Amino acid sequence: AQSVTQPDIHITVSEGASLELRCNYSYGATPYLFWYVQSPGQGLQLLLKYFSGDTLVQGIKGFEAEFKRSQSSFNLRKPSVHWSDAAEYFCAVGPAGTASKLTFGTGTRLQVTL
Amino acid sequence: DTEVTQTPKHLVMGMTNKKSLKCEQHMGHRAMYWYKQKAKKPPELMFVYSYEKLSINESVPSRFSPECPNSSLLNLHLHALQPEDSALYLCASSQGFGGTYGYTFGSGTRLTVV
Numbered sequence: 001a002q003s004v005t006q007p008d009i010h011i012t013v014s015e016g017a018s019l020e021l022r023c024n025y026s027y028g029a030t031p032y033l034f035w036y037v038q039s040p041g042q043g044l045q046l047l048l049k050y051f052s053g054d055t056l057v058q059g060i061k062g063f064e065a066e067f068k069r070s071q072s073s074f075n076l077r078k079p080s081v082h083w084s085d086a087a088e089y090f091c092a093v094g095p096a097g098t099a100s101k102l103t104f105g106t107g108t109r110l111q112v113t114l
Numbered sequence: 115d116t117e118v119t120q121t122p123k124h125l126v127m128g129m130t131n132k133k134s135l136k137c138e139q140h141m142g143h144r145a146m147y148w149y150k151q152k153a154k155k156p157p158e159l160m161f162v163y164s165y166e167k168l169s170i171n172e173s174v175p176s177r178f179s180p181e182c183p184n185s186s187l188l189n190l191h192l193h194a195l196q197p198e199d200s201a202l203y204l205c206a207s208s209q210g211f212g213g214t215y216g217y218t219f220g221s222g223t224r225l226t227v228v
Contacts, residue, residue, distance in 0.1 A: 036219075043206075043222050046218075101162075102158060
């Protein structure tokens with residue numbers, strides 16, 4: 001069965017600092033991988049996704065993620081965090097060929113200090 | 115129109131009430147989803163509709179009844195709910211069955227069962 005682990009429940013960074021959110025997945029083949037962001041009381045917004053090809057994926061809002069098969073990881077990065085980035089971030093995995101049953105990680109809450 | 119619209123945004127209902135949640139999208143997406151999200155937890159898949167047919171039911175109790183009247187609308191009928199059903203209910207849609215292009219989520223309906 002597929003699974004996703006986000007080891008960090010809560011991360012605090014200063015505005016302008018760099019950010020890396022960790023995501024490890026477990027799946028037998030190459031999965032579809034996603035990062036979503038959720039502001040309080042809101043739905044989820046897709047930041048970026050990986051299916052195949054270039055392992056460094058660019059997303060919206062200046063985010064990027066790198067797929068590392070050897071480490072079963074798909075970490076999210078941003079070089080300079082803005083206060084508006086404070087939110088909950090979810091990594092998700094779906095079976096290659098069909099991502100109809102996404103499995104979400106437990107999320108990482110990002111706090112940004114000014 | 116690149117949105118998924120959910121109504122109502124908030125709903126309080128008694129355990130004997132019957133109510134419905136509504137979800138609408140006009141992006142031409144042929145797959146639509148219901149997710150349930152408890153506080154500080156990731157979303158959990160409930161139902162998937164593909165081309166207006168129910169494709170996946172994640173063993174959801176029968177007090178939740180989904181309906182897809184047409185390709186743009188998705189309803190979730192609620193009856194005899196329990197207080198533990200209180201949660202954020204999220205609707206999502208995707209271009210094809212499988213979310214290859216990622217899901218577009220609505221802002222959700224915050225349901226409180228009293």
